[in-house]
Amino acid sequence: MTALRLGTRGSALALAQSRAVAEAVTAATGRRVELVEVVTAGDRSSAPVHRLGVGVFVSALRDALVGNEIDFAVHSYKDLPTAGQAGLHIAAVPPREDPRDALVAKDGRTLAELAPGATVGTGALRRIAQLHALGLQLTVVPIRGNVDTRVRRVRGPEADLDAVVLARAGLVRLGRAEEISETLDPMLMLPAPAQGALAVECRVDDSELVELLGTLDHAPTRAAVTAERAFLATLEAGCSAPVAGYAEVAEGDDGDEIYLRGAVISPDGTRDIRLSRTGTPAEATEIGKALAAELLDLGADSILGAPRETGARTQHFGATE
Numbered sequence: 001m002t003a004l005r006l007g008t009r010g011s012a013l014a015l016a017q018s019r020a021v022a023e024a025v026t027a028a029t030g031r032r033v034e035l036v037e038v039v040t041a042g043d044r045s046s047a048p049v050h051r052l053g054v055g056v057f058v059s060a061l062r063d064a065l066v067g068n069e070i071d072f073a074v075h076s077y078k079d080l081p082t083a084g085q086a087g088l089h090i091a092a093v094p095p096r097e098d099p100r101d102a103l104v105a106k107d108g109r110t111l112a113e114l115a116p117g118a119t120v121g122t123g124a125l126r127r128i129a130q131l132h133a134l135g136l137q138l139t140v141v142p143i144r145g146n147v148d149t150r151v152r153r154v155r156g157p158e159a160d161l162d163a164v165v166l167a168r169a170g171l172v173r174l175g176r177a178e179e180i181s182e183t184l185d186p187m188l189m190l191p192a193p194a195q196g197a198l199a200v201e202c203r204v205d206d207s208e209l210v211e212l213l214g215t216l217d218h219a220p221t222r223a224a225v226t227a228e229r230a231f232l233a234t235l236e237a238g239c240s241a242p243v244a245g246y247a248e249v250a251e252g253d254d255g256d257e258i259y260l261r262g263a264v265i266s267p268d269g270t271r272d273i274r275l276s277r278t279g280t281p282a283e284a285t286e287i288g289k290a291l292a293a294e295l296l297d298l299g300a301d302s303i304l305g306a307p308r309e310t311g312a313r314t315q316h317f318g319a320t321e
């Protein structure tokens, strides 16, 4: 039987993720998998991600899928635009890695141990906003680049920052978890929707592969990500907007329960609206949409910029527009 072609970006993180999924596919199905490297616009540019727009890391992979150059692709779920793509299907959401953000700091310091004025590097508006919201006089420095480039801003001969914040999942997948000085509690730094999760995508009409990849699906992770992404989609914000969303799925007395927390924070941290909601995994989409509508009612739309229509808005606080 021919090998399945797995399209992947060439970054160390993308390769680590793709290799892990390839091994899981082979272990579960006995099929051989070969990696095919695809260069994306996000890899070619060094501009801040919120200027490049959503989808910069995925569109070339999706083109290769639609064009039948590859059979499936593994994405960091966080980087996928909330709009799906016609003809493609997310056949599996494997078990999630720890979704929290991590601090890598000089001398192994924690956030609380950083001095006023300390420099902290991150490119994500969500992290910039939440760092400012702490009120610690941190100097947030916009940075970009792959995991290694970012860690080198703190460690090594060219280090010029006191700390950087990045996804714990990225460091763990690269085998670099021991470099983390502090894993940030979601109470302080709520993760991005779908952070730490992977999306395994193939052509929707490739029914054999849809079924085969489906064996890697992890229902609780899919439910959590579904709630987080419905929340994000309703706020009409991409992966680079100051929106945080994190769902936990736990066993309750009457079956599994989802606990979704969401926040919209202004980039300077002075406005921070956060709420939570619970429900069952079957209600994941509804929970996400309802939480977003509640935040919009509290004024989240004025933080996000453009006026929005949710169809679900109520006027508890009087008309503001």
Ligand SMILES: NCc1[nH]cc(CCC(=O)O)c1CC(=O)O
Binding pocket: 076, 077, 078, 079, 165, 166, 167, 169, 170, 194, 195, 196, 197, 198
């Ligand atoms: N936008 C870049 C990106 N996409 C996924 C990850 C990390 C791994 C993950 O969240 O699954 C990262 C790096 C980071 O945020 O530090």
